[in-house]
Amino acid sequence: MSDFNAAAFRQHFPFFAAQPDWIYLDNAATTHKPFAVLETLDHFYRQQNSNVHRGAHKLSQMATILYEEARSCIQQYVNAAEPAEIIFTSGTTAALNQLAFGLMHTVLKPGDRILISALEHHANIVSWQLHCQRFGVILDVIPLDSQLQLDQSAFEQLLTLHPKVVSLTQVSNALGTVLPLASMLQAAKAAGAITVVDGAQGIVWDKPDLQQLAADFYCFSGHKLYGPTGIGVLYGKRALLERLTPLLGGGEMIEQVSFSHSSFNHLPARLEAGTPHIAGALGLAAAIRFISQFDVSQIKSYKRLLLKTFHDGLQHIPGIVVLSPWQDNAGIVTLNLQGEHSADVATLLNEQRIAVRAGRHCAMPLFDLMATAGAVRFAFAPYNQISEVEQCLKALTQAAEILAS
Incomplete structure (x- = not known):
C-alpha cells in the first residue's frame, strides 16, 4: 500500500x-492543471499584464520581477547553480533544437560523433539529424537488448568512439522505461562527452538535482509537470550555455546591433529572443510550488x-x-x-x-x-x-x- x-x-x-x-x-x-496554476495565469492576465525587461513603467517592472522570481523558483527546484542557468523555452523540443543548432555552430566539427539511444523521442533524433549531414557529424544509436532495455555493453563500446555529445532520455515516453541515467552520464563524462538529458517525462517522475547529476544540459516541458503548455526549460552549465550560438535572434537577446554586426547579451537573455511566455513562466513556477508540497x-x-x-x-x-x-x-x-x-x-x-x-x-x-x-x-x-x-x-x-x- x-x-x-x-x-x-x-x-x-x-x-x-x-x-x-x-x-x-x-x-x-x-x-x-491545479487551481494554483490556473489562478496564477488568470491573475497575471487580469491584473498584472505587461511586458518584461526595460519597461520604464511600474507594471513592466513588476512583471519583470515576477518573471525572474519564476526563474529562481525553477532554479531552486532543480538545484541549478544560479538562475542564469535556467533558460525559458516553449518546451523540450525547442530546448533540444536550441542545443543541436547551438552546438553544431560552435563545439561540433566534421567527423565528430553524437550518441543517442533507440528509446528517444523524435525531438532528440530529428533535432540532431537536421544538422548532422550538413556539418559532417555522425549520429550513433545505442541499441536495445532482447528485453527492450538499452544494451549497456554496446553503450560502452560506442563510448570508445569518443562521442562529442551523448544525449539521452530520462524516461522513455513510449515504454515508460527509466534509464540508469546516473551511471550512463558518468560513463559519458568519463569518455569526454557533453551530456544532454531529455527530461520531458523524467521531470514528473523524479526531482532532479542538477549539481549532482552529471548532466551538462537538462530539458523539460512545463505541461508534463501540471504547468501550462508553451513553456519549458533548457538548463545548462553556464560555461556551456555561453558557447551556444543562439537559434533565434532579435529583441532582448542582443547587446548591440548595427547593419554590419550584432553582439549578444549576457545569459539568460542571449538565449531568450522575443517576448517570452511570461504567464507561462509564472504558471510553471506555480506548478512547481504546488508539487513541492508532496x-x-x-x-x-x-x-x-x-x-x-x-x-x-x-x-x-x-x-x-x-x-x-x-x-x-x-x-x-x-x-x-x-x-x-x-x-x-x-x-x-x-x-x-x-x-x-x-x-x-x-x-x-x-x-x-x-x-x-x-x-x-x-x-x-x-x-x-x-x-x-x-x-x-x-x-x-x-x-x-x-x-x-
Missing part, C-alpha cells in the same frame, strides 16, 4: 469536477501501486501483448491486443470515456525495431485512482471481446 492520498491530491484539479465521467490516462502527453517517494510508491493493479488485471485479458517493462517503469504502459490495430482499441476505450493514446508515440524508430505498427499507451498520474484502473481493465476486456467477435 501507499501512504499517498490520491483523492486529496485530485481535489486540486478542477478538470475532474468538470468532467466526472472521464478517466484520463493520457498523462504522458500532457497533465491537468512527497516524491510517496507519489512514486503510489504510481507503482497503480502499475501493479493494472499489471495484475491484464493477466486475465486474453490477447494482451505488453511492450513496457514492469520494473524501472515511471508509470507508462504500452500494449496491444494481439492482431488488432491500436487505433481500434483506443476508439473503443474512447466510447467509454477513457482517454488514452494510440500510434507510435513520436518514437517511430523504436517501433520499427520492435516490428510493431503502433500501440496503445496508458500513462498514470497521482490523481488517477485504483477504481479508474479497474474500470479501464473492464473496458479493455470488453474491447477484446468486441474485436474478437
